[in-house]
Amino acid sequence: MISKKNWICTAVVMSAFLIALLAAAVPKQPVAIAGEENGYYGKKAKYVFYFIGDGMAMPQINSTEIFKGTLNSSDPMYKEKLNFTVFPYQGMQTTHSTSSFITDSAAAGTALATGHKTANDVVGVDPTNTIKFKTMAEMAKEKGLKVGIVSSVSIDHATPAVFYAHEPSRNNFYEIALAMGNSGFDYFAGGGLLSPTGKKKDLPNALDIAKQKGYKVVNSQEEIMRLAKNDGKVIAIQPDLAAEEAMQYEIDRTNQLSLADFTRKGIELLDNPNGFFMMVEGGKIDWACHANDAATTVRDVMAFDNAIAEALKFYAKHPTETLIVVTGDHETGGMSIGFSGTKYETFASKINKQTMSFEEFDKKIKAYRATVGETNANLQDWLPILASEFGLVDLTAYDKQRLSDALAQSMLDSKKRAKDEQTYLLYGGYEPFSMTVTHILNQKAGIGWTTYAHTGVAVPVFAQGVGGEKFQGYYDNTDVAKKIMGIMGVKFQ
Known part of the structure; x- marks a missing residue:
């Protein structure tokens, strides 16, 4: 028989053993260290690249990979x-x-830049316009990092604006332009400004105000390429801008600077011992998807990818100090790899025969309309152009009927065109003939679209470098911002 004393000793030993087992089974929480923010306990990134493909999700990415495959292989x-x-x-x-x-x-x-949700149309504030959300770019500047904002669309457009402006409407372009000059950021580049002198064009030019605040404003290729670190704060605007003060679509670009060029120049100007933060937006991916133009879309994704290649060159020199994050803000167009007319087949090589964007083709339509008027258009006039500029040589009777109907609509002044639901479903408010040409080409390639607007699908996130492992999993867009903030060593507010 075990004595009472021995029983008590045995119980004490067993209790201690069980406690030790339980302690080993419970995952240990990291011990907070002074300065650790947002749940990140690893090494901080000194250089942070944030690439946002506007309107880019998996369909745009996969389509581009398939398209690139057709360019580089006969398989x-x-x-x-x-x-x-x-x-x-x-x-x-x-x-x-x-x-x-x-x-x-x-x-x-706003979610991607600040870690906070807000309503559609709102830039950097809450839906009631009572709380300004601090952006990671503003935090980086306060921490002593240099900051750059680059976009292929106007620099006062929504995505670049959310990193430095706080407005109840994304359409407050003049106020956003003033915020750019007030930001103190070191490098703005790409597109121009949509409303530099206000809606009535009667206010002081926002670029002149930026100059008064110490910015050097350049808008020629020679001046941009000559920029050096001793030039200080810079606003570099692409010369010969396309519609809406944006850079050219990649498919239309000739000798103009590319998104990669502006990214490379930004790295050169921002690189310093304290580190830097740079956001680069491929903004015209979204615009091409709104117009359901697959060839233009994949070319702009490729241009965006070329800009990322510039960051990777920098990463190769600073692999233990650099974070690169690539994502989109939403998907646009409901793009799909697959169309009912091609069933299980795709023919991505067909869109390689398109030589211009829908925007450039619109100019040809406008010139033709001015020549023949409303009632004298003839599809036969266009067949050689459709063959040479879009590779459309295998048109069916149904294709030609669609094209003839659309051409007739395009010959009308926009105010005279039908405004019913059927017309919107066919053309989405774009030039009817241009839209029908790209739709037919896309469909023959096996690419489909569901909308001329955005969709609500989830968007991929890709990361490499310091803290990159934090971006694995499935999470909200606000968490992308919080993760970057933590890895950059600034506190989410």
């Missing part, structure tokens, strides 16, 4: 990876705003 099943799709860490983010499951760029951008 119809070859798909060529992009620079960022081979990043070691990948996740998915949800994109809804506070007002809709289908976000716009202002709300999505």
Whole structure:
């Protein structure tokens, strides 16, 4: 028989053993260290690249990989990876705003820049316009990092604006332009300004005000390429801008600077011992998707990927100090790899025969309309152009009927065109003939679209470098911002 004393000793020993087992089974929480922010306990990134493909989700990415495969291989099943799709860490983010499951760029951008949700149309503030959300770019500047904002669309557009402006409407372009000059950021580049002198064009030029605040404003290729670190704060605007003060679509670009050129120049100007933060937006991916123009879309994704290649060159020199994050703000167009008319087949090489964007083709339509008037258009006039500029030589009777109907609509003044639901479903408010040409080409390539607006699907996130492992999993778009903030060593507010 065990004595009472021995029983007590045995119980004490067993209790201690069980406690030790339980302690070993419970995962240990990291011990907070002074200065650690937002749940990140690893090494901080000194250099942070944030690439946002506006309107870019998996359909745009996969389509581009398939398209690149057709350019570089005779194997119809070859798909060529992009620079960022081979990043070691990948996740998915949800994109809804506070007002809709289908976000716009202002709300999505605010989430990606500040870690806070807001309503569609709102830039950098809460839906009631009472709380200004501090952006990671502003935090980086306060920390002593240099900051750059680059976009292929106007620099006062929603996505670039959310990193430095706080407005109840994304359409407050003049106020956003003033905020750019007040930001103190070191490098703005790409597109121009939509409303530099206000809606009535009667206010002081925002670029002149920026000059008074110490910015050097340049808008020639020679001046941009000559920029050096001793030039201080810079606003570099692409010369010969396209519509809406944006850079050219990549498919239309000739000798103008590319998004990669502006990214490379930004790295040169921002590089310093304290580090830097740079956001680069491929903004015209979104615009091409709104217009359901697949060839223009994939070319702009490729241009975006070329800009990422510039960051990777820098990363190769600073692999233990650099973070690169690539994502989109939402998907646009409901793009799909697959069309009912081609069933299980795709023919991506067909869109390589398109030589210009829908925007450039619109100019040809406008010139033709001015020549023949409303009633004298003839599809036969266009067949050689459709063959040479779009590769459309296998047109069916149904294709030609669609094209003839659309051409007739395009010959009308926009005010005279039908405004019913059927017309919108066919053309989405774009030039009817141009839209029908690209739709037919896309469909023959096996590419489909569901909308001329955004969709609510989740968007991928790709990361490489310091803290990149944090971007694995499935999370909200606000978490992308919080993760970057933590890895950059600034506190989410």
